[in-house]
Amino acid sequence: MILAMGHLGANLTALDYAIVLIYVVVLVIIGYRASFVKTGKKDETLFLANKSLGWASIGFNMWGTNVGPSMLLAFASIGYTTGIVAVNFDWYAFVFLLLLAVVFAPKYLAAKVSTTPEFMGNRYGESTRNILAWYALIKILISWLSLGLFAGGFLVRQILGIPMWQSVIALVSFAGLFTFAGGLKAIAKVNFFQMILLIAVSLMLTVIGVVKAGGLSAVYNKVPHNFWNLIHPASDKKYPWYAILLGYPVSAVAFFCTDQAMVQSVLGARNLEQGQLGVNFIGWLKILSLPLFILTGILCFILFPGLKDPAEAYMTMVTHLFPPGLNGLVIVVLIAVLVGTIGSSLNSLSTVFTMDVYSKKINPNASNQQIIKVGRISVVAGCVFAIIVALAIDNIKGLNLFDIFQSVLGFIAPPLAVVFLLTVFWPRTTRTAVNLVLSAGSAFSLGVGVLYLWVFTPDKYHFWPHYLMLSFYIFVFLLLSAIIISLADRNPVIYLRDKMVKANISPTTRRVKIAWAALVVAMICLYILFNGH
Numbered sequence: 415m416i417l418a419m420g421h422l423g424a425n426l427t428a429l430d431y432a433i434v435l436i437y438v439v440v441l442v443i444i445g446y447r448a449s450f451v452k453t454g455k456k457d458e459t460l461f462l463a464n465k466s467l468g469w470a471s472i473g474f475n476m477w478g479t480n481v482g483p484s485m486l487l488a489f490a491s492i493g494y495t496t497g498i499v500a501v502n503f504d505w506y507a508f509v510f511l512l513l514l515a516v517v518f519a520p521k522y523l524a525a526k527v528s529t530t531p532e533f534m535g536n537r538y539g540e541s542t543r544n545i546l547a548w549y550a551l552i553k554i555l556i557s558w559l560s561l562g563l564f565a566g567g568f569l570v571r572q573i574l575g576i577p578m579w580q581s582v583i584a585l586v587s588f589a590g591l592f593t594f595a596g597g598l599k600a601i602a603k604v605n606f607f608q609m610i611l612l613i614a615v616s617l618m619l620t621v622i623g624v625v626k627a628g629g630l631s632a633v634y635n636k637v638p639h640n641f642w643n644l645i646h647p648a649s650d651k652k653y654p655w656y657a658i659l660l661g662y663p664v665s666a667v668a669f670f671c672t673d674q675a676m677v678q679s680v681l682g683a684r685n686l687e688q689g690q691l692g693v694n695f696i697g698w699l700k701i702l703s704l705p706l707f708i709l710t711g712i713l714c715f716i717l718f719p720g721l722k723d724p725a726e727a728y729m730t731m732v733t734h735l736f737p738p739g740l741n742g743l744v745i746v747v748l749i750a751v752l753v754g755t756i757g758s759s760l761n762s763l764s765t766v767f768t769m770d771v772y773s774k775k776i777n778p779n780a781s782n783q784q785i786i787k788v789g790r791i792s793v794v795a796g797c798v799f800a801i802i803v804a805l806a807i808d809n810i811k812g813l814n815l816f817d818i819f820q821s822v823l824g825f826i827a828p829p830l831a832v833v834f835l836l837t838v839f840w841p842r843t844t845r846t847a848v849n850l851v852l853s854a855g856s857a858f859s860l861g862v863g864v865l866y867l868w869v870f871t872p873d874k875y876h877f878w879p880h881y882l883m884l885s886f887y888i889f890v891f892l893l894l895s896a897i898i899i900s901l902a903d904r905n906p907v908i909y910l911r912d913k914m915v916k917a918n919i920s921p922t923t924r925r926v927k928i929a930w931a932a933l934v935v936a937m938i939c940l941y942i943l944f945n946g947h
Contacts, residue, residue: 426573426733430742437746467682472692475679477699486616486707486748487565488816490728493711494721497641498944499653500816503662504703505644508937510666512930515693516922517838518671519680523689524919528681530672530834537837538845544775545852549829550674550766552856557826558675559759559796560803561819566752567804568815572729573745582804586797588753611747615732615740616706622735623713636716644944654880661824661882664889668827672834686920694929701940725815756800763796764789811871817881818867824885825863829855832892836900847899855892862888 467475492500527533531550535543567581574581627633634642648654670676683689714727721730732744768789773780780788810818829851836843862884872878879887 426741426745427738429739430745433739433742434746434749467679467688467692468684469688469691469695472679472683472689473695473699476676476692476696479675479679480696480700481612481703481707485819486612487569487725487728488819489703489707490711490714490731491724491726491814492816493708494715494724494727495711495814496652497637497712498644498704498708499646499658501704501708501944502644502653502658503820504700505937505940506658506662507666507670507700508697508933510663510670511693511697512934513667514671514677514680515690515926515930518677518834519683519689519693520686520919520922521838522677522681523683523686530674530677534833534837534848538848542845542848542852544771545849547766547771549852549856551763551771552860553673553826553830554759554763554766555796555799556803557823559756559763559800560807561822562752562755562759563800564804564807564818565815566749566756567808568725569729569748569752572726578808579801579805582801585749585753586756586800611743612751613702613706615744615747616710619731619735620705620709620713623710623717623731626735627713627716633713633716637712641712642944644941657880657882660886661880661884664831664885665820665823665827667835668830669823672830687923687926690922690926691929694926694933697933697937701936759800760793760796764792767792806868810867811873821867821881821885822863824881825859825866825888828859828885828889828892831889832896836893836896840897840900842900843896844900844903846903847896850899851892851896855895859888859892 489500522530522533525533525536527536531543531546534546563582563586566585567578570576570581570585571578624630624633627636640646645655645658646653648656680689680693683692710731711724711727714721714731718727718730718734721727733741736744768785772788773785777784807818807822832851832855833843833848837848866872866878866881866884870878872881878884
């Protein structure tokens with residue numbers, strides 16, 4: 415059966431549209447109240463200063479940051495085409511979450527820093543901190559803002575059938591208005607509940623889909639058997655085992671161990687033990703990716719074979735299996751979380767630029783009013799840049815939605831992975847090596863990415879290795895370059911602060927060791943279970 419469909423909005427009822435309209439009105443009212451009504455509180459930015467987060471909050475915060483509608487749509491699309499292989503991108507993460515918990519987190523907390531650029535600045539000086547601040551801006555613009563906006567535009571295009579440029583402009587204008595006026599706090603307040611609702615909706619979708627398909631045994635037997643294999647042979651062009659084994663760690667180290675958005679929850683931990691248990695908790699939560707997100711795509715393959723675009727798998731399931739009213743609720747949650755993600759990205763962009771670049775380098779004597787004005791200008795500039803990049807991402811040929819996300823991250827990640835790994839594992843690393851990798855190395859890595867994604871695209875030029883291997887090769891080249899430059903430096907600086915940090919590191923407790931041993935055993939069992947086919 416080929417599923418004939420125009421845009422998915424054709425299946426929505428008046429009740430669905432009414433729910434969407436009511437929700438948007440409520441969101442605007444909440445945003446207006448948060449932006450223009452005085453709360454009486456002078457300081458609402460005590461997230462890290464309070465150091466009050468327990469393990470459950472840390473785990474949920476990190477998972478909420480990681481699981482957005484963009485990954486949900488991407489996971490369903492890859493489930494539709496190849497089965498569960500994409501679960502590797504969540505399950506294999508436990509290795510790098512363990513690295514964050516036992517290697518990076520103790521050093522971050524012992525150094526008493528608020529940001530990862532500050533940690534590197536303490537180690538190598540202001541020049542390194544400045545370069546990292548600029549790199550953070552690029553990373554926010556591309557990996558958070560532009561990819562989030564692209565996913566949002568893709569979603570709105572599916573629902574309403576309007577062109578991508580109209581979708582992204584509408585989304586970024588709505589999110590930008592909230593950020594510009596200061597109403598992001600309102601979205602942040604409801605984001606947690608939206609995430610819970612998103613999980614509930616996905617679980618409901620999975621259950622209805624399994625019942626429609628005839629039960630779990632029918633689901634198992636109605637798809638090709640390699641759909642249930644986590645590890646694919648080297649001959650598999652899409653996801654050979656070696657590409658995932660070697661290429662994914664580059665992005666994973668950069669994402670889980672160095673990205674401010676992910677690490678921030680750990681920096682706000684009550685103590686090291688709570689931070690380490692929180693990171694362990696997200697490892698357990700990531701197991702849910704299979705039943706909640708990937709399985710939706712597999713069920714769509716069974717129920718609605720022949721989709722022209724696998725990226726429509728999630729919304730196809732929603733619009734065909736849910737009753738009227740529930741469709742509207744799902745669309746509302748997806749768009750609201752996307753607006754929240756885009757708003758958060760714009761806020762981060764504005765903060766990093768005004769605090770780390772403008773007020774430190776461009777105008778150190780800036781008044782508070784000037785800083786706010788520049789912050790708002792940077793929000794507008796970020797919106798314009800994000801629209802251009804989102805439309806450029808829409809023109810990438812030869813890759814599906816999931817691969818686009820992973821490949822873009824794969825070209826941003828190598829310089830970060832190299833400098834942070836060397837900093838924590840090799841004290842001989844020098845400032846010159848780190849600064850060169852972060853500047854020239856970043857330009858090289860991003861340049862290769864532009865050539866791969868837009869100039870010599872893999873659908874026409876077949877000389878490229880797998881994009882995950884390309885990321886790995888860039889990582890190895892930059893790593894060897896950094897080591898050679900460090901060894902050639904005849905006057906390496908001995909960093910006294912490193913010794914102070916080491917002296918402040920707390921020992922790992924028995925509870926943490928037990929929790930991590932249990933997770934490692936569980937993950938090994940899951941890998942054995944899903945490779946016996």
